[in-house]
Amino acid sequence: MSAVTDFIVSVNDVYWYGVIALLVGAGLYFSVTTLIVQIRMFPEMLKTIVEKPSDIEEDKKGISAFRAFTISAASRVGTGNVAGVAIAITVGGPGAVFWMWLLAIIGGATAFIESTLAQLYKVKGRDSYVGGPAYYIRDGLGWKPVAVLFAVIITVTYGFVFNAVQANSIAQSVRNQFSLEGFAPGLIIGLVLALVVGVVIFGGIRRLSAVTEIIVPVMAVAYIIVALVVVALNISEVPGMISLIVGHALGFREVAGAAVGAAIMQGMRRGLFSNEAGMGSVPNAAATASVSHPVKQGLVQALGVYFDTIVVCSATAFIILLANPEFGGDREGITLTQNSLAASVGDWGVPFLTVVIFFLAFSSILGNSYYGEANITFLRGNPASLLTFRLLVILAVLGGSLGSVDLIWNLADLFMGVMATINLIAIIPLGGLAVALLQHYLQQKAKGHNPVFHRDDLPRARNVTCWDGSDPMTLQHVANQARDVEPKA
Numbered sequence: 410m411s412a413v414t415d416f417i418v419s420v421n422d423v424y425w426y427g428v429i430a431l432l433v434g435a436g437l438y439f440s441v442t443t444l445i446v447q448i449r450m451f452p453e454m455l456k457t458i459v460e461k462p463s464d465i466e467e468d469k470k471g472i473s474a475f476r477a478f479t480i481s482a483a484s485r486v487g488t489g490n491v492a493g494v495a496i497a498i499t500v501g502g503p504g505a506v507f508w509m510w511l512l513a514i515i516g517g518a519t520a521f522i523e524s525t526l527a528q529l530y531k532v533k534g535r536d537s538y539v540g541g542p543a544y545y546i547r548d549g550l551g552w553k554p555v556a557v558l559f560a561v562i563i564t565v566t567y568g569f570v571f572n573a574v575q576a577n578s579i580a581q582s583v584r585n586q587f588s589l590e591g592f593a594p595g596l597i598i599g600l601v602l603a604l605v606v607g608v609v610i611f612g613g614i615r616r617l618s619a620v621t622e623i624i625v626p627v628m629a630v631a632y633i634i635v636a637l638v639v640v641a642l643n644i645s646e647v648p649g650m651i652s653l654i655v656g657h658a659l660g661f662r663e664v665a666g667a668a669v670g671a672a673i674m675q676g677m678r679r680g681l682f683s684n685e686a687g688m689g690s691v692p693n694a695a696a697t698a699s700v701s702h703p704v705k706q707g708l709v710q711a712l713g714v715y716f717d718t719i720v721v722c723s724a725t726a727f728i729i730l731l732a733n734p735e736f737g738g739d740r741e742g743i744t745l746t747q748n749s750l751a752a753s754v755g756d757w758g759v760p761f762l763t764v765v766i767f768f769l770a771f772s773s774i775l776g777n778s779y780y781g782e783a784n785i786t787f788l789r790g791n792p793a794s795l796l797t798f799r800l801l802v803i804l805a806v807l808g809g810s811l812g813s814v815d816l817i818w819n820l821a822d823l824f825m826g827v828m829a830t831i832n833l834i835a836i837i838p839l840g841g842l843a844v845a846l847l848q849h850y851l852q853q854k855a856k857g858h859n860p861v862f863h864r865d866d867l868p869r870a871r872n873v874t875c876w877d878g879s880d881p882m883t884l885q886h887v888a889n890q891a892r893d894v895e896p897k898a
Contacts, residue, residue: 417819421826422674428826429677432687435833436515439522442844447517447711454712462699471699471880472537476618478709481694482629483621483776485685485717491766492578494725495745496818501675503650506726507658508676513718516686517711523836525707525843527692528700529867532874534786536615540696541780542689543787546835548872549842559689559831560784566824567690568781568802573809574821575770575777576602580810585744586763592811599810603803605771610778610799617775618697628768629721635761636724639753643731650730678822684717688825689832693783694776701883702860703876704850707843728753778802842870 440447458478462471472480497505523542530548531540542563547556580598583589609620640647658672685691691713695706725746732749750758778799785798809817836843845867853860861883864876876883 414816414819417816417823421819421822424826425674425678425822428829429674431830431833432512432519432677433515435687435837436512436517436519438837439518439840440515442840443518443521443847445518446521446708446847447514447714450708451712454708457700457705458709458712460700460705472618472697474698474700474705474709476622477694477698477706478713479621479625480618480697480776480779481685481691481710481713482625482716483772485691485713485773485776490717490721491725491746491762491769492581493818494722495729497675497678497680498726498729499745501672502657503654503726503730504657504659504672505676506654506723506730508673509680509718509722509726512677512680513684513686513714516680516684517714519687519833519836520684520691520714521707521711522840522843523687523689523692523832524695524710525703525846526836526839527696528698528703528706529842529846529870529873529876531696537697538699538875539693539783539786541693541783541787542832542835543784544696545692545839546831548874549839549870550835552835555831555835557788559828559835560787562824562828562831563689563693564781564784564788564798566821566828567777568798569805570817570820570824571777572774572802572805574817575773576806576809577817579767579770581744582747582763582766585747586759595811596807599807602771602774602810603806606774606778606806607799607803609775610782610802617779621772621775624768624772628765628772629716632765632769633720633724635750635754635758636728639728639731639750642753646731647727650727653730654726680718680722684714684722686714687833687836688829689835690780690828693780696783699880702846702850702853702862703843704846704860704862707847774802774806842867845869 458474460474462473462476494506494509497509501508526545526549527540527542530545531538532544533539543556543560546559547553576599579602580595583598584594587594609617658676691710695710698706698709700706729746729749732752747759747762750762752758781798781802782795785794788794846862849862849866850860862876863878863883864870864873867873878884
């Protein structure tokens with residue numbers, strides 16, 4: 410098994426330089442073309458996320474902007490924020506945190522573009538809208554084979570590989586909490602987790618979103634509050650910690666076992682795994698929302714990048730670095746975060762984080778599973794395929810609980826790199842449509858309206874199947890009522 414792991418590591422070490430260049434290049438390009446939409450329209454993001462959904466059919470409410478946000482946050486806010494950040498710091502040193510932050514700021518523009526495109530090219534499903542990169546690659550670019558390839562890769566990546574990562578972190582945290590060793594504890598943990606996951610995912614998108622709408626905010630807020638307590642207890646050390654993060658990132662300060670190159674690589678990898686900007690996963694959640702204009706989900710999902718990386722990932726980094734600022738050496742995951750928290754707040758920190766990790770990773774499994782389902786629908790669209798996929802998800806959860814940490818994380822790195830490559834190559838030529846939609850949105854705002862969109866407003870966007878005026882939210886008076894606005898005279 411070690412030979413397989415070593416081979417995957419060697420591939421990642423070369424391939425990821427290209428992925429990082431593409432991520433940064435695309436982020437900078439979209440930041441320029443949108444005039445830094447991810448910063449200048451931050452207040453609008455906060456307004457948009459609380460809007461009410463419209464009916465997609467008579468007596469059938471659509472998915473709200475907030476619910477779509479929690480589906481994406483369920484996938485984003487998980488072990489990448491806790492175990493992933495710990496790995497980034499131990500392998501890349503404190504400087505990795507800086508590069509996470511930078512990728513989040515740049516990646517906000519990319520997240521805006523891909524989620525706006527997902528809304529533009531969404532289609533009506535049985536319970537809600539569905540969409541994502543496979544849909545805008547096929548309909549927007551006409552690249553059907555590439556769309557099929559992406560759908561297959563994201564199904565495997567999120568349905569199986571990433572879910573194995575989340576299950577592995579849950580198993581590791583429980584083992585650490587109760588000092589469990591051997592095969593049997595991992596099997597028991599895996600079976601219990603697989604059972605609970607099965608109950609939710611077999612209930613469809615509405616049951617899934619109802620669960621994530623509760624779990625994600627509660628657990629994330631609890632974790633952030635504890636991190637703030639750690640910061641308060643170590644307030645005198647905070648300036649030195651910030652200096653260490655920036656200094657190591659830029660090569661001004663060295664940390665044992667972690668060079669600047671490792672900081673950049675680990676920060677970028679773990680940042681992408683955590684916030685998913687440009688990877689092509691979040692658009693699958695963005696497409697579900699019933700909103701009056703495609704730009705609204707672009708703004709909401711850009712906000713999600715900040716919430717994930719700047720807030721939650723930083724919480725983990727501060728917990729670890731305030732316990733031991735000179736980290737850089739042996740690869741560690743969730744156990745490091747647990748022990749660091751305990752060092753600041755006492756022994757109760759370990760069971761607390763075990764509970765947080767369980768629920769965050771559990772919600773991530775739900776979010777990941779939906780991404781796979783959306784693309785199974787694209788590929789096959791029949792109940793038998795969906796049933797098979799859900800059963801395989803349950804097996805992946807069980808396998809992840811028993812698997813090797815290094816192998817699972819390195820497989821995750823490889824697969825998300827391939828996903829990001831395909832998605833970024835697709836959204837660069839389609840980005841002009843998202844920019845045009847942003848301009849249309851701002852024109853509507855200038856008139857005092859809650860912006861609405863009709864596909865006739867953007868005739869150069871081909872093969873758009875929704876946005877024909879049949880969704881009540883796309884009627885101007887309905888949209889104005891949803892945000893309680895009065896148009897200018």
